[in-house]
Structure formats: structure tokens, C-alpha cells
Amino acid sequence: MTAVPTRPFASAVSRWGQDPWSRGSWSLIGRHGSPADRVRLGSPVAGRLRIAGEATHPTRAGMTHGAHEQGVAAADWALGRGFTRVAVVGAGFAGLAAARRLVEGGARVQVWEARERTGGRAAPVEVGGGSFDLGANWLQQYDDNVLARVGEGIGLRTVATDFTDPLVLGPPVAAPDAARLRRELERRTAAAAPGTSLGHVVARWLRSPQPWTRQEVRRFVDAEVVLDAGASLSWLSARHGVEAGVGEGDRWIVGSYGLLVRHLTRGLDVRLGRPVRRVETTADAVTLVGDGHRCSVDAVVVTVPVPVLAGGAVEFVPPLPAAHRAALSRLGAGRVEKVVLRFERGFWPRHPSGYYRVHGPRAGEVSEWLDATPADGTPTLVGLFAGPWVERLWAGTDLDVAEAATGIVRAAVRERAGAPGPG
Numbered sequence: 001m002t003a004v005p006t007r008p009f010a011s012a013v014s015r016w017g018q019d020p021w022s023r024g025s026w027s028l029i030g031r032h033g034s035p036a037d038r039v040r041l042g043s044p045v046a047g048r049l050r051i052a053g054e055a056t057h058p059t060r061a062g063m064t065h066g067a068h069e070q071g072v073a074a075a076d077w078a079l080g081r082g083f084t085r086v087a088v089v090g091a092g093f094a095g096l097a098a099a100r101r102l103v104e105g106g107a108r109v110q111v112w113e114a115r116e117r118t119g120g121r122a123a124p125v126e127v128g129g130g131s132f133d134l135g136a137n138w139l140q141q142y143d144d145n146v147l148a149r150v151g152e153g154i155g156l157r158t159v160a161t162d163f164t165d166p167l168v169l170g171p172p173v174a175a176p177d178a179a180r181l182r183r184e185l186e187r188r189t190a191a192a193a194p195g196t197s198l199g200h201v202v203a204r205w206l207r208s209p210q211p212w213t214r215q216e217v218r219r220f221v222d223a224e225v226v227l228d229a230g231a232s233l234s235w236l237s238a239r240h241g242v243e244a245g246v247g248e249g250d251r252w253i254v255g256s257y258g259l260l261v262r263h264l265t266r267g268l269d270v271r272l273g274r275p276v277r278r279v280e281t282t283a284d285a286v287t288l289v290g291d292g293h294r295c296s297v298d299a300v301v302v303t304v305p306v307p308v309l310a311g312g313a314v315e316f317v318p319p320l321p322a323a324h325r326a327a328l329s330r331l332g333a334g335r336v337e338k339v340v341l342r343f344e345r346g347f348w349p350r351h352p353s354g355y356y357r358v359h360g361p362r363a364g365e366v367s368e369w370l371d372a373t374p375a376d377g378t379p380t381l382v383g384l385f386a387g388p389w390v391e392r393l394w395a396g397t398d399l400d401v402a403e404a405a406t407g408i409v410r411a412a413v414r415e416r417a418g419a420p421g422p423g
């Protein structure tokens with residue numbers, strides 16, 4: 001018997017929680033918030049400024065196509081007001097979409113981007129000779145997804161993945177009906193009073209979990225909520241903390257979002273490595289101020305992520321209106337991190353959905369894995385981690401994370417096969 005590879009020959013690890021230009025993975029609604037806060041945040045300020053980005057979409061937040069839609073909407077607003085010189089802050093999907101629409105509408109557009117690349121939280125990387133994503137990887141709600149249509153036009157390869165049919169690795173356990181558990185969670189969250197946290201609802205459910213066991217409810221919550229949010233359940237809104245998106249006709253982009261990002265960036269005037277520090281709005285103009293740079297335009301579309309805005313990285317003069325600041329305080333972001341592992345040989349069982357889940361021994365320890373081997377034929381796993389595992393594993397170096405993640409999935413594969421042994 002040939003030995004199972006103990007280490008990946010190449011790996012990559014995301015650090016969204018520490019990245020100063022994201023400070024988290026995607027926007028979420030806190031216990032005192034609601035989708036109305038997303039709308040408030042995206043409403044025009046002083047006739048010349050508009051915040052766009054995934055966080056401002058009331059029904060498609062936290063997704064690339066939602067960001068794109070909000071970018072287009074902000075651009076249409078600026079064009080509708082007759083502005084011809086517009087600046088866009090941020091070159092993620094919202095910023096790129098806004099800039100493209102503005103250029104199509106005849107405006108002169110400058111995009112200021114803090115990082116040395118475009119794409120924002122779509123972050124393709126080269127790993128062991130292949131292209132993979134450290135951020136967004138799926139086109140969700142595929143049939144009704146504007147980016148999917150763009151992708152089809154440029155020959156993007158996608159594969160349907162069924163999040164509802166993962167192979168759960170680890171010691172074999174009876175799998176309860178997830179659809180029933182989901183209905184029960186929905187019933188409980190819909191009945192929650194405003195201001196109630198998801199943590200409160202889950203704690204009550206765990207006190208009386210019948211007909212399920214506590215472990216079944218706990219695992220369901222870890223997979224459906226913890227991994228989908230990466231935030232503390234006691235902060236998340238019970239009513240609005242679990243939003244639409246994942247599991248609604250997802251298709252994985254084989255390879256990465258790179259092709260889409262390059263396509264949308266083409267022809268735009270994007271200034272890389274140019275963080276905006278201050279946005280000054282007067283009756284006649286808006287001025288962007290960066291490190292040794294400034295520019296005055298008719299209007300600005302700001303697509304900076306919620307935690308970066310809330311952290312004060314951009315100073316608004318005059319300050320954002322109270323309604324916008326209140327909305328920002330009720331929204332936030334969680335931390336879901338990714339690891340890409342490439343092996344000489346695969347060691348995991350095949351599963352039709354190409355999708356795996358691993359639970360740790362402690363509550364909240366959960367990871368999900370996509371078999372990304374179809375990207376170029378090299379055995380590859382892409383793992384998503386949230387909860388306490390992120391806190392613990394991500395304290396180390398990228399190599400530490402890759403090795404620990406490999407250990408977790410390898411042990412779970414062995415346990416599933418009924419052959420527990422030394423790690």
C-alpha cells in the first residue's frame with residue numbers, strides 16, 4: 001500500500017480577518033439590525049456621495065453579483081443626476097461595475113483602489129501552478145446572476161455544487177434530515193422578538209432539542225450558521241442573521257474568478273495602491289484625499305467594506321449622516337477563512353457533489369471542503385473554516401495553517417473509513 005501524502009506540495013491561506021481593506025469576510029446583520037439598514041447605508045448623501053458594495057444590497061448581500069448590482073445602481077444614480085466626472089473608491093465587483101456603467105454612460109471615471117490589485121474580496125491566487133480563489137469562488141443564485149451571464153459570454157467554466165449534499169467525514173454518525181432542521185430553525189427565528197440574538201434562539205433550542213439530539217442540532221447550526229457567517233451567534237440577529245444566497249443554485253468557478261475580474265477591469269482608469277483617507281463633500285464638488293494625492297469630481301461612489309468604514313479608515317467631511325452611522329453600527333462582518341491544499345495524490349473518497357464537511361470535537365468547530373481537482377487534474381482541496389478553529393489555527397503561519405488543516409481532513413477521512421490512527 002502506498003503511503004498517504006502527509007503534506008500538501010503547495011498551499012495558500014486567506015487572512016480576511018486581518019486584512020486592513022476588508023476586516024472580515026462579508027457583511028452580516030447584528031441583533032439590532034435589519035435589511036432596512038442595508039438600504040439606509042446605500043442611500044445618497046448630500047446629493048453627491050453614495051455608498052455601494054455588497055453590504056448595501058437588501059436581498060443579495062455578501063455575494064459578488066449583489067455587489068455588482070449595487071455598483072450599477074449607484075452609477076445610474078450619478079448618471080441620472082447629470083454628473084460627468086465621477087470617482088469610485090474600491091475596485092471590487094461593486095466598484096468595477098459602477099465604473100464600467102459610468103464609462104458607458106459617458107462619464108469620466110477614476111477608480112482609487114487601496115490594494116495593488118483589483119477584485120477586492122474576489123482574490124484569485126496561483127497555487128502550485130493552478131489558479132484558485134482565496135475569496136469568492138461560487139456564482140450563487142446562478143440562474144438570476146448578472147455575473148453568470150457575463151461569465152457565459154467570456155467562456156467561464158463552472159460546475160454545479162450541491163451544498164445540501166456534503167459527505168460528512170469523521171466518525172460515521174446517523175444523518176438527520178437537514179431540511180427538517182432548517183424548517184425548525186426558520187420557525188424559531190421567525191418567532192423571535194426584534195433585538196433577539198441568534199445565540200439566544202439556539203441556546204433555547206439546545207435546552208430542549210427533541211426529536212433531535214443536542215449534537216445533531218449543534219452540528220446543524222455549525223454547518224448552516226457558523227460556517228455561513230463566521231460571527232458570534234450572540235451578535236447575529238435571530239430574524240435577519242441568516243440571509244439568502246448559499247445553496248440557491250450555486251456553481252463553482254473552475255479555476256478562479258480571475259477571468260471575470262480581468263474582464264471587468266479592462267479599459268478602466270484604476271489607480272492601484274491608492275487608499276482614500278478622506279472624502280470632503282461641498283455643495284459643488286467632492287474631493288478625495290489620499291497619501292499625497294487628491295482629486296475633485298462631481299460625485300463619488302464608495303464601495304469600501306462595512307468594517308473598514310465603521311473602523312474610521314475613511315474620514316468623511318462632513319461626517320456621514322446619523323442614519324448612515326446608525327446603519328453601520330448595526331451591520332458587521334464575520335470571519336470565514338480559506339485554505340487551498342494541493343497534493344501529489346488524493347486521499348479522500350469520491351463523492352458526487354464534490355463537497356465534504358468535517359466537524360471537530362468541540363462546539364463550533366466546523367470546516368467545509370470542495371474537491372477542486374477538476375481545475376487542472378491535480379488533487380486539490382479548498383477548505384472553508386469558521387468558528388473556534390479559525391481562532392486557533394490562524395494564529396500560526398500560513399504553513400502552520402496548511403499543515404493543521406491537512407491534519408484535520410486526513411484524520412476525518414481515516415475515521416470515516418473506520419481506521420483511526422495517529423495523526
Ligand SMILES: Cc1cc2nc3c(=O)[nH]c(=O)nc-3n(C[C@H](O)[C@H](O)[C@H](O)COP(=O)(O)OP(=O)(O)OC[C@H]3O[C@@H](n4cnc5c(N)ncnc54)[C@H](O)[C@@H]3O)c2cc1C
Nearest residue numbers: 053054062063064090092093094114120121136137138276
Ligand atoms: C472567503 C470568502 C468567500 C466568499 N465566497 C463567495 C462566493 O463563493 N460567492 C459570492 O458571490 N461571494 C462570496 N464572497 C463574498 C464576495 O467576495 C463579496 O460579497 C464581494 O466580493 C464584495 O464586493 P464589493 O465590491 O462589495 O467589496 P470588495 O470586493 O471588498 O471591494 C472593495 C474594495 O475597496 C478597497 N478599499 C477598501 N478600503 C479602501 C480605501 N480606503 N481606499 C480605496 N480602496 C479601498 C478594497 O481593497 C477592495 O478592493 C466570499 C467572500 C469571502 C471573504
